[in-house]
Amino acid sequence: xxxxxxKGFKDxxxxxxxxxxFIEKTARDIFHRFDLAEIKVPILEKTDLFIRSIGDTTDIVxxxxxxxxxxxxxxxxxxxxxxxxVLRAYxxxxxxxxxxxxxxxxxGPMFRHERPQKGRLRQFHQMSVEVLGSDHPRxxxxxxxxxxxxxxxxxxSASLEINSLGCPQxxxxxxxxxxxFLHQTESICDDCRxxxxxxxxxxxxxxxxxxxxxxxxxxxxLDFLCSxxxxxxxxxxxxxxxxxxxxxxxxxxxxxxxxxxRTTFELVTGDLGAQSAVxxxxxxxxxxxxxxxxxxxxxxFAMGMERLALLLxxxxxxxxxxxxxxxxxxxxxxxxxxxxxxxxxxxHAGLTATMDYQDRSLKNQMKQAGKAMARFAxxxxxxxxxxxxxxxxxxxxxxxxxxxxTGEVGTWARELAAKVI
RNA sequence: GUGAGCGUAGCUCAGCUGGUGGUAGCUUCGGAUUGUGGCUCCGAUGGUCGUGGGUUCGAGUCCCAUCGCUCACCCCA
Numbered sequence: 084x085x086x087x088x089x090k091g092f093k094d095x096x097x098x099x100x101x102x103x104x105f106i107e108k109t110a111r112d113i114f115h116r117f118d119l120a121e122i123k124v125p126i127l128e129k130t131d132l133f134i135r136s137i138g139d140t141t142d143i144v145x146x147x148x149x150x151x152x153x154x155x156x157x158x159x160x161x162x163x164x165x166x167x168x169v170l171r172a173y174x175x176x177x178x179x180x181x182x183x184x185x186x187x188x189x190x191g192p193m194f195r196h197e198r199p200q201k202g203r204l205r206q207f208h209q210m211s212v213e214v215l216g217s218d219h220p221r222x223x224x225x226x227x228x229x230x231x232x233x234x235x236x237x238x239x240s241a242s243l244e245i246n247s248l249g250c251p252q253x254x255x256x257x258x259x260x261x262x263x264f265l266h267q268t269e270s271i272c273d274d275c276r277x278x279x280x281x282x283x284x285x286x287x288x289x290x291x292x293x294x295x296x297x298x299x300x301x302x303x304x305l306d307f308l309c310s311x312x313x314x315x316x317x318x319x320x321x322x323x324x325x326x327x328x329x330x331x332x333x334x335x336x337x338x339x340x341x342x343x344x345r346t347t348f349e350l351v352t353g354d355l356g357a358q359s360a361v362x363x364x365x366x367x368x369x370x371x372x373x374x375x376x377x378x379x380x381x382x383x384f385a386m387g388m389e390r391l392a393l394l395l396x397x398x399x400x401x402x403x404x405x406x407x408x409x410x411x412x413x414x415x416x417x418x419x420x421x422x423x424x425x426x427x428x429x430x431h432a433g434l435t436a437t438m439d440y441q442d443r444s445l446k447n448q449m450k451q452a453g454k455a456m457a458r459f460a461x462x463x464x465x466x467x468x469x470x471x472x473x474x475x476x477x478x479x480x481x482x483x484x485x486x487x488x489t490g491e492v493g494t495w496a497r498e499l500a501a502k503v504i
Numbered sequence: 505g506u507g508a509g510c511g512u513a514g515c516u517c518a519g520c521u522g523g524u525g526g527u528a529g530c531u532u533c534g535g536a537u538u539g540u541g542g543c544u545c546c547g548a549u550g551g552u553c554g555u556g557g558g559u560u561c562g563a564g565u566c567c568c569a570u571c572g573c574u575c576a577c578c579c580c581a
Contacts, residue, residue, distance in 0.1 A: 087572080090573090143579085143580085147579080147580090164581085193581080195579095197579070197580080198505080198577090198578090200574080200575060200576065200577095201574085202580095202581080203579090203580070207581065211581090274578080338580095339579065356575075356576085359580095360580070361581070363580085386581070389581080390581060410541095412540085414539070445539045445540055446535095446539080446540065446541080447533090447534080447541090448540090449539095449542095450541050452540095453542055454541080454542090457541090460541080462539085462540070465539095474540090476540075476541090478541070481540090481541090481542095483540085
C-alpha cells in the first residue's frame with residue numbers, strides 16, 4: 084500500500100501551481116503599491132497565543148486546532164490563522180519603535196482540523212494583511228480597497244459586505260437587547276436555539292429563510308453603536324465612497340474570532356459551493372495590548388488562496404506553464420556531449436534550455452521539443468557538426484537557418500541568446 | 505462530530521435483471537522507407553475492479569464490514 088497525503092491536505096501540482104503563482108504575484112505587486120512590507124512568521128506557536136487572541140470559546144480554539152505536546156512537554160499549535168503570529172512578531176521585534184504605523188503582509192499555510200469540503204481544507208493558504216498603529220477610518224477603507232483591487236486584477240468579482248461590531252463600550256447593551264429579543268422570538272430553528280446560548284451574534288447569520296424573516300425585526304448592532312463607533316463607521320463608508328468602491332451594509336454579518344471590534348467586512352461570492360467568503364477581515368483595536376504589547380489599534384484581512392484558485396479555475400482562467408526558449412536536439416554521442424555543454428552554457432546566458440538524454444531519434448526529440456513548447460530548437464547532427472554548423476529551427480514558423488559554430492560553447496550560447504531573445 | 509453519494513488503467517469513464525475485465529477516449533512510449541515537432545493513421549505499455557468477509561456453480565455487479573474520496577451540516581479563508 085502506498086502512503087497518501089493526510090485528509091484535507093493537498094498537493095499543488097504542475098498545471099495548478101501556475102495559477103497559484105499568478106495569484107501570489109498579483110497580490111504581492113498590489114501589496115507593494117500600498118507600501119506594505121512582507122513579514123515571514125513561523126507556522127508553529129505556543130498554544131496560548133491562539134487561545135488568548137482568537138478566544139477560548141470560539142470553534143477554532145474549541146475543536147479545530149492542530150495542538151500537540153512536543154518533546155519538551157510544551158503545548159504547541161499549528162497556526163489556525165495568521166493575525167496572532169504576526170502580532171506576536173510585531174510585539175517581540177519592537178516594530179512599533181521602527182515605524183508608528185506598520186503595514187505588513189504575509190502569505191502561507193494555515194491549519195484547522197475540520198471535515199474538508201469544497202473550498203475548505205485542513206491545510207489551506209492565506210494572504211493576509213495587518214496594519215498596526217492607526218485607528219483612522221480611512222485605513223479601514225484602504226484595506227477594503229486593497230482586497231477589492233486584488234479581486235479586480237485577478238479578473239474576479241465578489242461583493243463587499245461591511246458591518247460594525249462596536250467596541251467594548253457599546254457592545255454589551257446590544258448583546259442584552261439581542262438576547263431579550265431572541266428569548267421572545269419562539270419560532271426559531273433548533274440550531275438558533277442552541278446558538279442563542281453559545282454565541283448570540285451568530286444566530287443572526289442563520290441560513291434558514293424562516294429564521295431570517297423573524298430576524299428582520301431584531302435589534303441592529305448599528306443602532307447601539309456609541310457615538311465614536313457611529314462616527315467611525317460613517318467615515319469608513321465615506322472613505323469607500325471617495326474611492327468609488329461599491330459595498331453593502333450587512334448588520335447580520337459576524338466573524339468567527341472574538342477579537343474583532345468596529346469594522347468587519349467580507350468579500351462574498353456565490354460560486355464556492357457552501358462557502359461564500361473569498362476574503363474577510365476587520366478591526367481589532369484591543370488585541371495587541373491584550374497580547375502583552377503596546378496599546379495600538381490594528382486592522383487586518385485575509386484572502387483564501389484555494390478559494391481564489393477555485394474561482395479562477397471555474398472561470399477557465401487557468402494558466403499554461405511557460406515554455407522553453409530553446410531545445411537542444413543532438414544526434415550521436417559527439418553531438419550529445421557538445422549539446423550537453425551547450426545547454427548549460429545557454430542557461431548561463433539566461434535562456435531556458437534543456438535537451439534529451441534518452442538517445443531518442445531526431446523525430447522523437449523534435450516531438451519532445453514540441454511538447455515542451457520550445458520556441459526554438461537547435462539541431463546538432465553529426466553531418467553539421469563535422470562542418471562546424473548546426474540548424475536553428477523556429478518552432479512556431481517552422482523556418483530554419485544554419486548556425487555557424489565558431490569558438491567555444493560559451494560563444495555559441497551568447498550568439499544564440501542574441502538571436503532567440 | 506453528524507448525514508448523504510461515490511470507489512473499474514496515470515486521467516475520464518463503459519460494463520444491462522450476477523455468466524471470460526473494454527480493439528473505449530485521453531496520457532505515456534514506439535512506428536508510418538535513411539535526419540525534422542504540432543494534424544492524421546498504426547501499434548505497444550498499462551488493472552489483485554479500494555480492502556476484507558459473505559451469498560452463489562459463478563460476484564466488477566448482490567449483502568455486510570472497513571478504508572478512502574466527494575459534497576453537505578456545524579463553522580469558516
